[in-house]
Amino acid sequence: MSERGFAGALSAETAAELRARAHAARGAVLTATSVAGSGHPGGSLSSMEIVTVLYGGARLRPAEPRWPDRDRIVISHGHVSPGVYCALASAGFFDIHDVEAHFRQAGSVFEGHVERSVPGVEWSSGNLGQGLSAGAGLALAARLTGGNWHTFVAMSDGEQMKGQVAEARRLAVKERLCDLTAIVDLNGVQISGHTAEVMPVRVAEDFTADGWRVIECDGHDVEALHAAIAEAQADASGPVAVIAHTVIGKGVSFMEDEPEFHGRALTADEYERAMGELGLEPRLEEAAARRILPCGTSAVDVTPGSVAVAVGTPRTYTREKDTDNRSAWGTAVAEIAAANEDVPIAVFDCDLMTSVKTDAFAKVRPLGFVECGVGEHNAATAAGAASTAGVLSFLADFGVFGLDEAYNQQRLNDINGASLKLALTHCGLDVGEDGKTHQCIDYVSAFRNLFGWRVVVPADPNQTDRAVRWMAGEPGCIAVCMGRSKLPVVLGEDGEPLFGGAYEFRYGRVDRIREGVDAVVLALGALAGPAAEAADALAAEGLRVGVGAVSSPLALDDADMEWAADAPLLVTVEDHSVRSGLGLSVAEWLATSGRTTRLSRLGVEGYASSGASKDLLAIAGLDAAGIAASVRSALRA
Numbered sequence: 001m002s003e004r005g006f007a008g009a010l011s012a013e014t015a016a017e018l019r020a021r022a023h024a025a026r027g028a029v030l031t032a033t034s035v036a037g038s039g040h041p042g043g044s045l046s047s048m049e050i051v052t053v054l055y056g057g058a059r060l061r062p063a064e065p066r067w068p069d070r071d072r073i074v075i076s077h078g079h080v081s082p083g084v085y086c087a088l089a090s091a092g093f094f095d096i097h098d099v100e101a102h103f104r105q106a107g108s109v110f111e112g113h114v115e116r117s118v119p120g121v122e123w124s125s126g127n128l129g130q131g132l133s134a135g136a137g138l139a140l141a142a143r144l145t146g147g148n149w150h151t152f153v154a155m156s157d158g159e160q161m162k163g164q165v166a167e168a169r170r171l172a173v174k175e176r177l178c179d180l181t182a183i184v185d186l187n188g189v190q191i192s193g194h195t196a197e198v199m200p201v202r203v204a205e206d207f208t209a210d211g212w213r214v215i216e217c218d219g220h221d222v223e224a225l226h227a228a229i230a231e232a233q234a235d236a237s238g239p240v241a242v243i244a245h246t247v248i249g250k251g252v253s254f255m256e257d258e259p260e261f262h263g264r265a266l267t268a269d270e271y272e273r274a275m276g277e278l279g280l281e282p283r284l285e286e287a288a289a290r291r292i293l294p295c296g297t298s299a300v301d302v303t304p305g306s307v308a309v310a311v312g313t314p315r316t317y318t319r320e321k322d323t324d325n326r327s328a329w330g331t332a333v334a335e336i337a338a339a340n341e342d343v344p345i346a347v348f349d350c351d352l353m354t355s356v357k358t359d360a361f362a363k364v365r366p367l368g369f370v371e372c373g374v375g376e377h378n379a380a381t382a383a384g385a386a387s388t389a390g391v392l393s394f395l396a397d398f399g400v401f402g403l404d405e406a407y408n409q410q411r412l413n414d415i416n417g418a419s420l421k422l423a424l425t426h427c428g429l430d431v432g433e434d435g436k437t438h439q440c441i442d443y444v445s446a447f448r449n450l451f452g453w454r455v456v457v458p459a460d461p462n463q464t465d466r467a468v469r470w471m472a473g474e475p476g477c478i479a480v481c482m483g484r485s486k487l488p489v490v491l492g493e494d495g496e497p498l499f500g501g502a503y504e505f506r507y508g509r510v511d512r513i514r515e516g517v518d519a520v521v522l523a524l525g526a527l528a529g530p531a532a533e534a535a536d537a538l539a540a541e542g543l544r545v546g547v548g549a550v551s552s553p554l555a556l557d558d559a560d561m562e563w564a565a566d567a568p569l570l571v572t573v574e575d576h577s578v579r580s581g582l583g584l585s586v587a588e589w590l591a592t593s594g595r596t597t598r599l600s601r602l603g604v605e606g607y608a609s610s611g612a613s614k615d616l617l618a619i620a621g622l623d624a625a626g627i628a629a630s631v632r633s634a635l636r637a
């Protein structure tokens with residue numbers, strides 16, 4: 001019954017089949033959560049008809065879960081995983097006995113919250129409030145790739161309290177995402193009690209106010225649900241929300257409307273009673289016995305993919321004119337778009353177009369430019385989701401907003417195997433006059449926590465240009481972190497632009513820009529220039545100081561580091577918290593490599609004031625004079 005879609009009325013026969021599936025799946029939910037001894041049975045029973053109708057009616061191929069033309073079903077309230085897994089099993093994606101036996105078991109694919117590695121699941125969730133953004137990203141991806149799919153997002157009422165949901169609602173309307181349907185499970189209950197008491201939300205009014213059409217229906221009536229979803233899908237004027245009125249714990253008298261069963265498995269007695277009420281055979285012992293056997297359902301690959309793209313001809317910025325790295329990024333992405341007319345490319349922006357230099361791209365590729373306004377959480381998730389559906393997806397933002405503000409969204413992008421390309425500008429004290437609140441001095445350390453993210457901090461516009469072209473063709477999530485100021489291009493000892501001409505960016509490489517045996521300075525990103533200046537000044541005093549430009553602070557190349565560690569003194573310099581950036585990476589490298597080279601770390605030691613970047617860096621001792629003074633005194637110590 002897959003590949004049908006929601007067109008046409010539901011036949012009496014199919015309706016009866018869906019009802020039977022939902023009924024059997026209710027028992028499987030109780031069995032799975034009871035065997036596991038935990039989980040969320042209440043919401044699973046509440047959403048049971050919603051997910052049964054969705055997986056039963058959408059265009060899907062259970063034997064080919066990543067079929068490119070499939071409809072996308074995002075489950076935003078990921079805690080209803082038992083219900084989702086059982087509905088997927090009923091729709092033919094895998095064996096329901098595997099769910100009953102292996103739910104929440106270490107090593108099994110059936111984790112406590114829905115995971116993209118489960119066949120049929122499109123987006124790992126559980127951090128409430130992110131699913132509608134993921135759905136918006138997938139709906140945008142359909143438009144940009146010419147894909148033929150409809151995106152459905154199942155949501156809970158509790159999560160309607162999250163601000164990100166409002167951000168997503170507005171984007172969906174602004175972009176007229178008529179191929180996006182939200183289905184809200186309105187059961188009026190959440191963890192701490194009834195929603196009306198915990199935090200009242202006017203779900204229908206909120207959607208309506210933001211410009212959505214709303215259809216209300218009985219969320220336990222498969223025919224009513226099918227009709228509402230079909231009507232929503234057919235509406236070509238904009239996104240539609242189906243508000244499905246439900247009862248938490250539906251089908252088991254003592255669970256109905258009881259917040260207690262939001263997140264508690266039944267006791268053995270309760271399980272017997274519940275299965276009796278449902279008229280189903282208890283299967284607890286049988287499922288528990290199967291738990292020691294291997295799980296027969298294997299994970300779907302969620303390794304990030306890449307989009308084939310021609311990166312164009314790199315630019316060489318010359319010594320005659322200073323250029324900011326953010327302009328080099330903006331120029332490079334616009335040139336990539338111009339050189340790849342047939343490749344779906346999106347740049348997401350958060351009302352900072354002229355500051356983060358996305359205007360050139362917007363002119364070249366207006367349909368790929370997604371202005372999200374002041375809605376960074378939504379932008380991060382939508383851009384990440386789009387990257388999983390064939391779009392070369394970029395998000396440009398200030399460091400404090402695109403990373404610090406949206407850290408958890410970037411974490412979920414990582415977990416979801418997204419391939420988001422993030423251009424973070426105004427990083428470090430080089431945010432300039434905006435002051436403390438805008439100083440992103442933790443971009444290396446925040447990404448250090450996220451296993452999949454790669455971080456590039458380019459030294460000058462030439463290296464930025466090459467790094468942006470490189471990352472466009474790479475799989476996975478990558479951030480390019482830049483400051484605000486115009487910079488002179490870095491010159492080699494021969495006086496030529498070091499990162500221009502035929503220079504190719506290689507992730508991890510430490511580019512040697514000065515050779516020297518008395519000490520080596522390892523400079524992060526744009527501090528390479530001042531470090532080279534400091535080395536030149538020290539050379540005039542007879543001190544031979546090498547300089548390595550580090551652009552990949554989380555992946556230091558071993559051979560390059562051996563070169564640096566051969567000097568008697570290593571000095572790290574960075575426009576980043578001194579506690580947690582390059583200095584920490586180098587200390588870790590030295591310790592784990594068994595090298596005993598003395599290390600001195602220079603960086604940002606506290607939130608700085610407002611002021612011109614060059615003054616702030618000078619006060620922090622991170623200009624050429626400050627670096628020279630620190631190296632001099634460390635050599636004397």
Ligand SMILES: Cc1ncc(C[n+]2csc(CCOP(=O)(O)OP(=O)(O)O)c2C)c(N)n1
Pocket residue numbers: 040042043044046077079126127128129156157158159187189190191248262
């Ligand atoms: C961002 C976020 N905050 C808090 C939680 C913890 N949490 C899990 S479910 C839930 C609310 C449950 O209400 P609802 O989503 O309506 O689910 P139902 O009880 O209907 O299953 C909360 C607060 C979370 N998962 N995500």
